[in-house]
Structures are given as C-alpha cells and as structure tokens.
Amino acid sequence: MAGLYFHIPFCKRLCGYCDFHRSVKLRHLPDVIRMMHTELDERHALLSEHRLRTIYFGGGTPSLVAPHEIQRLIDHARQRFDCSEVEEITLEANPDDVTDAYVSALRTTDINRISLGVQSLDEPVLQFMGRRHTAKQAIEAVARLQRAGYDNISVDLIFGVEPFGEESLRKTIEGFVALGVQHISAYHLTIEPDTRFGRLLSKGELRQVDEQRSEREFQQIHDTLTAAGFDHYEVSNYALDGYRSRHNSSYWTGDEYLGIGPGAHSFFGRTRQWCELSPEQYAEHFTHTSETLTERDERNEYLMVSLRRTEGISLDYIRQRWGERQAERIARAAEPMLRAGWLREMGDAEQKTEHRIAIPPEKFLISDAVISTFFEV
Numbered sequence: 001m002a003g004l005y006f007h008i009p010f011c012k013r014l015c016g017y018c019d020f021h022r023s024v025k026l027r028h029l030p031d032v033i034r035m036m037h038t039e040l041d042e043r044h045a046l047l048s049e050h051r052l053r054t055i056y057f058g059g060g061t062p063s064l065v066a067p068h069e070i071q072r073l074i075d076h077a078r079q080r081f082d083c084s085e086v087e088e089i090t091l092e093a094n095p096d097d098v099t100d101a102y103v104s105a106l107r108t109t110d111i112n113r114i115s116l117g118v119q120s121l122d123e124p125v126l127q128f129m130g131r132r133h134t135a136k137q138a139i140e141a142v143a144r145l146q147r148a149g150y151d152n153i154s155v156d157l158i159f160g161v162e163p164f165g166e167e168s169l170r171k172t173i174e175g176f177v178a179l180g181v182q183h184i185s186a187y188h189l190t191i192e193p194d195t196r197f198g199r200l201l202s203k204g205e206l207r208q209v210d211e212q213r214s215e216r217e218f219q220q221i222h223d224t225l226t227a228a229g230f231d232h233y234e235v236s237n238y239a240l241d242g243y244r245s246r247h248n249s250s251y252w253t254g255d256e257y258l259g260i261g262p263g264a265h266s267f268f269g270r271t272r273q274w275c276e277l278s279p280e281q282y283a284e285h286f287t288h289t290s291e292t293l294t295e296r297d298e299r300n301e302y303l304m305v306s307l308r309r310t311e312g313i314s315l316d317y318i319r320q321r322w323g324e325r326q327a328e329r330i331a332r333a334a335e336p337m338l339r340a341g342w343l344r345e346m347g348d349a350e351q352k353t354e355h356r357i358a359i360p361p362e363k364f365l366i367s368d369a370v371i372s373t374f375f376e377v
C-alpha cells in the first residue's frame with residue numbers, strides 16, 4: 001500500500017534553526033491549496049499502488065489550514081485512491097493553533113493522529129529557538145486534544161541546544177511522559193548556514209554542543225523514555241506499543257508515496273521526484289525534478305533507512321534481491337562492528353527466522369558512522 005503526503009509550506013513566523021521549505025507569505029495559502037487539488041488530479045496515477053495506507057499533512061504548519069479545507073483534501077484523495085484501508089491520517093500542528101474552536105472543528109474531519117511541534121517544555125529554550133508558543137500552551141494543547149478524544153498524539157523534541165543543559169532537558173522529557181502522549185520524536189539540533197542560528201554561529205555568537213554532550217543527552221532521552229515504556233524503534237522515534245508512525249514507517253520500508261505541494265517529495269518505482277518551487281511559484285504552476293535510482297543507490301538507500309530502525313537489515317532479503325555476493329559483502333563489513341558491539345545479530349537458521357543485523361538502540365547515536373561503512377560509492 002502507498003502513502004499520500006500534503007506539504008503545507010507556511011508558518012506565521014520562522015524559527016531560528018529552521019531551513020525547511022516554508023514561507024511566511026500566508027496570503028498565498030488559498031491559491032496553494034487550490035493548486036494542490038489540481039496536482040492531486042494530475043499526478044495521482046504516478047503511484048502504481050492504488051490503495052492508500054496513510055495520509056499525512058506536514059509542513060510548515062498544516063494547522064494554519066482551516067479543518068474543512070483539510071477535509072476537502074482528504075475527500076479528494078478518497079475520489080482518487082482506494083482509501084478503504086487507510087489506517088492513519090496525521091496532521092502536524094503548532095500548539096498555539098490548537099484552541100477549543102480549532103479542536104472541535106478538527107473533530108469533524110477524518111484526522112486521527114496529531115503530531116505537535118512542541119520541541120521543549122522549558123520556556124527559555126522555546127524563546128531562544130524562536131517558537132511562537134509557550135510551554136503552558138503546549139501542555140494545554142495536548143490536554144485539549146485528549147479531552148476531545150484524540151488518543152494518538154505525537155510530540156517533537158529538540159535536544160543538543162546550547163547553552164541549555166541536563167536539567168532543562170529532564171524537565172521536557174519527564175514532562176512529555178507525564179502528558180500521556182503515545183509517540184515522541186527527538187531530533188538533535190542541526191545548525192544550517194542559511195538560518196538565523198547559522199548566521200549567529202558564523203559570528204561566534206552561538207555555540208554548538210560538543211560530542212560528549214550530544215551523547216549524554218541522547219542517552220538521557222533513551223533511558224528516560226525506554227524506562228517509561230516507549231520503544232526506541234528508529235533513531236529519532238519512540239512509541240508506546242501499537243503507536244509507531246505508520247506513515248513514516250512506509251518511508252523506511254520502501255513503500256511508494258506521493259507528495260503534493262511545494263517542497264513535497266514522491267517515490268514510486270525507482271523514481272524520486274520533488275518540487276523545488278516557492279509557494280508563490282507553485283500557486284501558478286507546478287514542476288518536479290526527478291531522479292532515477294540505480295541498483296547501487298537502492299542498496300545504499302535500503303541500508304541507510306533500515307539500519308536506522310530496530311529491525312535493521314535482513315541478509316536474507318539482500319541475498320534474494322541482489323544476490324549472494326552482496327549478502328557476503330555486507331556480512332563481511334559487519335563483522336568488526338559485531339565484535340565491537342555496535343551491531344547485533346538476530347535470527348536463527350534452525351528456527352527459520354530471518355537473519356538480521358541491527359544497531360542496538362542505545363548505539364543509534366553513532367548510526368551514521370556505522371551505516372557509512374556499508375556504503376558503496
């Protein structure tokens with residue numbers, strides 16, 4: 001089954017660290033939504049799989065779109081695809097958009113999962129990052145959604161923020177657990193050059209956290225959340241039992257997905273496509289850049305996304321898809337890392353369970369280094 005993604009590239013104001021595809025020119029929003037309907041009509045047939053499993057509204061800030069407009073896009077998707085088995089329809093929301101009126105309008109839509117961009121429950125951190133909500137607003141937003149019956153809520157967390165330390169992070173992680181959410185995504189702050197943080201960094205007015213501090217914070221999050229019953233199922237993602245993000249999981253398992261809107265990416269067959277237009281340009285027309293993956297790209301991609309998950313890679317799958325020689329190459333490359341404890345082996349030939357190799361979750365922080373040793377260049 002496939003996934004459908006709508007990218008809503010608008011924000012009321014820009015956060016200091018953000019280099020996503022977004023704009024603050026909200027006047028273009030109605031035209032962009034209109035063009036998304038056109039794009040859905042024209043590009044839906046690119047997916048070879050007609051049945052959808054998930055729909056996802058990401059951004060930007062999708063909660064800037066009125067719920068009835070969100071529902072119109074969902075209804076349109078139902079006309080273009082078989083949605084009889086859709087399991088999850090997610091909306092990313094900013095906490096300060098989640099008012100009583102907004103939530104009661106949202107309840108009339110088919111959205112059944114909310115992903116809230118909380119980032120921190122420590123007020124100075126929120127101000128430093130330029131978020132437009134307070135910690136109190138975030139806590140109230142979660143409570144409001146829960147009272148309205150939403151029982152699949154995810155919150156985002158950013159760590160590795162200098163100068164805020166362990167105590168600030170503890171407040172946020174423990175606060176998230178206390179909120180009773182089902183899913184938490186934890187991302188390390190990365191500072192890109194073309195952002196306010198990037199400019200501060202180049203002037204020496206901002207510091208990056210060092211490696212030891214990154215490791216400590218990563219471990220702090222892992223230990224607290226796993227002790228609270230969360231499964232660390234992907235480098236940046238934790239879920240209670242039954243609440244893994246189905247939409248993101250489909251990116252990681254190589255399923256097809258169609259991305260609609262400026263900045264959205266698609267993947268079907270061996271083709272990747274993305275729309276680089278600004279929202280203003282997209283409101284007039286849409287074009288896409290395409291790339292066809294080679295067999296080597298596909299293998300690298302499989303290794304990269306699979307090793308970021310607790311399930312890891314399957315040597316049986318590699319053998320069956322790319323042949324014995326590739327399975328042997330990868331098994332050989334894994335040997336020193338298995339001895340060092342950076343990888344673990346799973347599966348049992350006698351019991352006929354799949355032979356898998358994975359990074360233990362507590363070692364996920366070094367996943368990039370481990371994955372790069374498998375890459376073919």
Ligand code: SF4
Pocket residue numbers: 010011013014015018019020022059060061094117
């Ligand atoms: S709300 Fe999200 S997408 Fe918008 S500027 Fe902030 S981090 Fe970026």
